[in-house]
Amino acid sequence: MRILHLSDLHIGKRLKEYSMLEDQKYILSQILEICDNEKIECVVIAGDVYDKTVPPAEAVMVFDNFIYSVTERKIPVVMISGNHDSAERIAFGGRIMSAGGVYISPVYSGKIEPVVLEDEYGEVNFYLLPFVRPTTVRQYHSDRKIESFTDAMEAVVDNIEIDSTKRNIMVTHQFVTGSQLSQSEEFFIGGTENIDGGIFEKFDYVALGHIHRPQFAGSKKIRYCGSQLKYHFDEVNQEKTYTIADIDEKGNVKITEIPVEPIRQVKAYKGSYEKLTDKSFYGNINTEDYIYITLTDEEDIPDGARKLKKIYPNLLQLFYDNSRTRTTTVIRSDVRNEKLPPTEIFSEFYESRRNHKMTDEQREFMEQLIKSVWEEEIL
Secondary structure: OEEEEEOOOOEOOEEOOEEOHHHHHHHHHHHHHHHHHOOOOEEEEEOOOEOOOOOOHHHHHHHHHHHHHHHHOOOOEEEEOOOOOOHHHHHOOHHHHHHHOEEEOOOOOOOOOOEEEEEOOEEEEEEEEOOOOHHHHHOOOOOOOOOOHHHHHHHHHHOOOOOOOOEEEEEEEOEEOOOOOOOOOOOOHHHOOEEOHHHHOOOOEEEEEOOOOOEEOOOOOEEEOOOOOOOOHHHOOOOOEEEEEEEOOOOOEEEEEEEOOOOOOEEEEEEOHHHHOOHHHHOOOOOOOEEEEEEOOOOOOOOHHHHHHOOOOOEEEEEEOOOOOOOOOOOOHHHHOOOOOHHHHHHHHHHHHHOOOOOHHHHHHHHHHHHHHHHHHHO
16 A cells, blocks of 8 residues: 655744645645556555644635545545544544545544555554553553653553554654754653653554654654744755655565655855855845845944845844854843843843944934923823
């Protein structure tokens, strides 16, 4: 069975102030092309369909159109909810939709029944487990000591009746120990969300969601397909791919990756304001990309972000990397002394942040500003 393994679509996601719906529509149309060109027999979506538990109407319509297009091709869809989704909302209507070839994980209730699909090698059992926390699992397995995510997953898997003679696939949305995280993923402090990958030993393939970097998780049969788009600064250098898993006869699993080709990339550039606004630099790049910029100028550029947006309209964030930002200083306690003139207090603060004194022009401007504020308060 040729499976297209997807996850973390995050439909409705915004990067800073920019809606990514156009980018996501483009990716979903690309997925449909892959379904056609690669003769996909099943689409698996391993959670985080939406970016919010209550997604905007536009996001729901985009996903609805996508699912309809997949089912028009007579390709079954197997999907679960992730930690960004509402399990109840995702599961709504699932029993009705299964008649049309869309199989959605119900809200976890203590037992998992497989979705059974067939190919030329026989039956394939898909076990669908939405994102769950130990508190949820504990409600249904009171006879077990469940304190961690690993305890919870062990309880879930132990309660599944697995026919080892058939091909068995687990679809879930969790963090397997040893996986490389990005800052865009939510996880618990201290690694308490970690799950030991050995729990999945009985499965022929584990289709994971939650981690945005495509990777294997300790085994060639346990895989995160990753998000199809870049959603955070630290994903800039990640190579996003589509994962195709060929599950042939029992024990034969082959993974193929196809590079994602988005409308816009997420890029990061660093340099002086003069360099980044010189056409010899920006003339050779796609200025329509989503861009993080780090300026190395010692002085902040007045209204720098607005000026840069004239060249880079999808500027996400402006950083500075200079002697000021690289130095941690402590403001002297006497700065807070109420007996000091306000101008002196600000002057001390300015110097502590900038590592140099205000110019005479800056000091004069600040004195006038403070004076005008005080006059307004008196009036």
